[in-house]
Amino acid sequence: MTAVACTGLRHAFGDQVAVDDLDLTVRSGEIFGLLGPNGAGKTTAIRLITTLLPVRPGMVTVFGADPARRPLAVRRAIGYVPQLLSADGSLTGRENVSLFARLFDVPRRERADRVDGALTAMGLAEAADRMVKTYSGGMVRRLELAQALVNRPRLLILDEPTIGLDPVARGALWDKVTELRATTGATVLVTTHYMDEADQYCERVALMHRGRIRALGTPGELKAALGPESTLEDVFRHHTGDTFAETQGGFRDVRGTRRTARRLG
Numbered sequence: 198m199t200a201v202a203c204t205g206l207r208h209a210f211g212d213q214v215a216v217d218d219l220d221l222t223v224r225s226g227e228i229f230g231l232l233g234p235n236g237a238g239k240t241t242a243i244r245l246i247t248t249l250l251p252v253r254p255g256m257v258t259v260f261g262a263d264p265a266r267r268p269l270a271v272r273r274a275i276g277y278v279p280q281l282l283s284a285d286g287s288l289t290g291r292e293n294v295s296l297f298a299r300l301f302d303v304p305r306r307e308r309a310d311r312v313d314g315a316l317t318a319m320g321l322a323e324a325a326d327r328m329v330k331t332y333s334g335g336m337v338r339r340l341e342l343a344q345a346l347v348n349r350p351r352l353l354i355l356d357e358p359t360i361g362l363d364p365v366a367r368g369a370l371w372d373k374v375t376e377l378r379a380t381t382g383a384t385v386l387v388t389t390h391y392m393d394e395a396d397q398y399c400e401r402v403a404l405m406h407r408g409r410i411r412a413l414g415t416p417g418e419l420k421a422a423l424g425p426e427s428t429l430e431d432v433f434r435h436h437t438g439d440t441f442a443e444t445q446g447g448f449r450d451v452r453g454t455r456r457t458a459r460r461l462g
């Protein structure tokens with residue numbers, strides 16, 4: 198069974214092509230890592246998959262459903278933790294998760310149990326009634342996972358879930374993700390800039406660069422293809438045109454850096 202299938206996906210913002218003829222298949226039940234440098238098009242691809250951007254041209258299906266024709270079926274199947282913060286600091290953890298439960302139309306009589314279940318699964322039972330502005334970064338990220346889980350999604354999409362977290366908090370978050378996959382069988386599509394995480398936790402990874410998939414396989418396969426002793430970081434550099442390895446600081450890299458600088462203001 199296929200969780201996500203993309204063929205010939207393309208999306209441009211003005212003349213900036215963000216996703217360029219993208220083909221990608223995520224198998225049901227796997228933890229799939231989408232890797233790539235800043236601006237590679239990862240978040241845009243996710244927005245196309247989650248119905249947040251219109252698919253044209255190309256084709257997406259999520260568990261066989263086409264977001265263009267059955268957006269509700271797709272949204273019901275998905276739990277999404279966006280790259281930018283989605284929790285409200287002036288509410289408690291429980292209130293934030295309850296909000297999502299209402300948003301997702303969880304039946305009223307099931308709501309309290311589901312909210313409790315999601316908070317407990319993310320290790321937030323004790324902190325549930327504290328305001329979120331008192332949480333650590335790691336707790337906020339776990340709360341966002343709880344928000345996404347209240348929907349009991351078959352597909353969990355996490356856009357840089359561990360960015361800015363300390364190593365212990367990163368480990369704790371990944372423990373929750375793997376535990377969740379083991380208990381619910383959910384498929385996980387995750388983006389990260391941490392190659393060690395991708396290597397350790399993702400069954401397959403795709404390297405995206407300038408809107409396209411440049412390499413795809415298990416971390417072991419990708420490393421072996423590059424040579425003995427290669428790390429996933431070497432694979433990343435190889436496929437994304439590292440300054441030293443490939444172009445020795447040519448025009449492409451200067452342009453890439455400028456573009457990043459412009460995006461960050």
Ligand SMILES: Nc1ncnc2c1ncn2[C@@H]1O[C@H](COP(=O)(O)OP(=O)(O)OP(=O)(O)O)[C@@H](O)[C@H]1O
Pocket residue numbers: 210213214215233234235236237238239240241242280456460
């Ligand atoms: N709303 C937007 N309007 C204009 N351009 C955009 C918009 N969103 C993304 N882009 C451009 O599309 C390209 C891909 O961006 P995207 O956010 O998908 O990359 P990313 O791989 O998620 O990067 P990062 O790792 O920094 O999150 C970039 O060149 C970006 O500047």
Ligand SMILES: [Mg+2]
Pocket residue numbers: 239240241280356
């Ligand atoms: Mg992004």
